[in-house]
Amino acid sequence: MRPARYREQRDGIWRRRLRVSAALLLVAGLVFLGATKLEWHRPTGELLHAVDALGRTSTIDVHLADAQTGLSRSRIEIESGGTRTVLASAEYAAASWRVSTVPETTISVPLQAIERKIPEGAATIRVYADDYSWLRWFRAERPILEAQATIDLTPPTLEVLSTEHYVTIGGAEFLLYKVSSDAIQSGVQVDSYFFPGTSGMFDDPGIAAAFFSVPQDLDVKTVPRAIAVDAAGNRREVNFHTVVKPRHFADKTLVLDDAFLERKVPEILAATGSPPQPDLVQGYLFINRTLRKQSEERIHQVTGTSAKTPLWDGAFLRQPNSAPLSGFADRRSYVYQGRIIDAQTHLGFDLASLRQSPVTAASTGTVVFAGALGIYGDAVILDHGLGIFSLYGHLSAITTQVGASVVRGDVIGRTGETGLAGGDHLHFSVMLWGTHIDPIEWWDGKWIHDHVTAKIDAYPHTTVTARRDG
Ligand SMILES: [Zn+2]
Structure with missing residues (x-):
């Protein structure tokens, strides 16, 4: 009987072990399932x-x-x-x-x-x-x-006040409008360009003023629209009467020679910390395309804020005793060894006089930039208020600094040929929120009176300084 009892005992041990194992497996399975499918946390x-x-x-x-x-x-x-x-x-x-x-x-x-x-x-x-x-x-x-x-589904209200708007392609015009106080942004939309308005200038706090341009790269079919947007993004768009006048820009050819490239390309690349270029022509194209674009982006950063009242005082002063080398928005073709290698638009006036002539502030304003500015070399930018800025490029010396107040005729530097300049001259630009506009209008006291001052004077205001039209 001993072997049988022994077998029974042995089978009993195995059955118990089997039961314990099965139970353990079941617990492990339940724990696994629970951990997987009884997730406590909600999304x-x-x-x-x-x-x-x-x-x-x-x-x-x-x-x-x-x-x-x-x-x-x-x-x-x-x-x-x-x-x-x-x-x-x-x-x-x-x-x-x-x-x-x-x-x-x-x-x-x-x-x-x-x-x-x-x-x-x-x-x-x-x-x-x-x-x-x-x-x-x-x-x-x-x-x-x-x-x-x-x-909030109600857009701001916007009523255009000024009635006469005549803008020449590349030039500027001035709009007065009344906007409700819930607007967080208002101004004039011209194609992809937005020109913000400024309020706080008139006794009526609801009245705002906006310069706008139909920039030189747009055509007469362009329709400027006054817009206002509230905090909820509701947008009011108002059409107003504008006549857009056509304009022909000059075609100019610039011949590049090796002497010029050897003199300017390494100098500008080094002065701007630009990456090394395989040869002089590639270097020139980098400067004329990439660096030109970067310079305009820098200008847009610098001209993002402007005084809320006009700081200019009548017609802008043109650089004394200077002759124009090129005009606003000349279409330039660049020729090297008999073939066109590039095309760019020249966004300003080139004014030549004696070497290192004193450069004068075109009008009263605040210095918002003084230093190296890419293709413009050493340059100064003045804020004249309401988004109007002037730029002075290729200077050999800067005699003012950021934050300084200048008045019309103050000397702010000397002409030179820093940056992309073939000889000593002043590059002069007028800009509206960083978009270049034709300076000719700003040298014309009658234009400023008819388009700007007369409109401002039609509404009560106390803080405006732009009264002289000479
Ligand atoms: Zn120029």
Whole structure:
């Protein structure tokens, strides 16, 4: 009997071991399943921008994520004036029994408040999302994100006050308008150019003034429009009467020789810290294209803010005793060894006189730039207010500094040939918020009177200095 008892004992031990192993396996399986499918954390949601001012064209942008099982569905709702509107809802497929195909996603949903008849005023945005956790069957539905919003569908009001607008291609014109106080931006849109207006100049704080241009690269079919935008992005566009006059710009050919390239190209590349170029012609093209573009970008940075009242005083002063070498917006072709290698537009006047002549401020203003400026060499930029700036390039010496106030005729430097200049001369530009405009209008006291001062004087104001038209 001993062997049989022994067998029984042995089988008993094995059965117990088997049961323990099965139980352990079951526990391990349940732990694994629980860890995988009983994910405790709900999905997270985040608004990608503020919703305190939602307008006609606003979108609501939400980032959703679920780290473990991934997203199963989402829904974005807005409640306004007692009505709930579902703005977006989505279901996300499972990739396996364990996880979703979508661990995270960004939803951008247009509010379309007018189309969806969502009323203006206070609103609540609620975002709902679920994951692939089994716990989702037991969870009460509550938003993972709730935010208070304000819906504003009314654009600012804008009324054009000035009546006469005659602008020549490449030149400027002046607009007066009245805008409601909710506007955060207003001015004149001309194709892709935007010219901001300035308020605070008139006794009526609602009146704003904006210079605008139909820049030299546009044509007479261009239609300038007054615009105003509020914090919710609602945009008012108003057409006003403008006559755009045509203009022909001169075609000029510049012949480049080796002596010029040898003298200027290494000098400018070194002075501007530009990358080394394979040869002189490539170096010249880098300067004439890339560095020219970079110089204009720098000008736009420098001319981004301007005095809120006119600082200029009558007609601009033209560099004394100087002869023009080239005019505004000449179309230049660059010829090397008998063939055209480049074409650029010359955005200013080149004025030549004696070498190292004193350079005078064209009008009263503030120095906003004094130093190296790419193709313009050593240069000075003055702010004359309301977005009007003047630029003095290729200087051999600068005798003023940023922040200084200058008056018409003050000496600010000496002419030279720094930067992309073939000989001693002054490059003079007038710019509107960094866009070059024709200086000829600014040398003409009658033009300034008729287009600007007469319009300003039609409305009560106390702070304007631009009274002399001589
Ligand atoms: Zn020039």
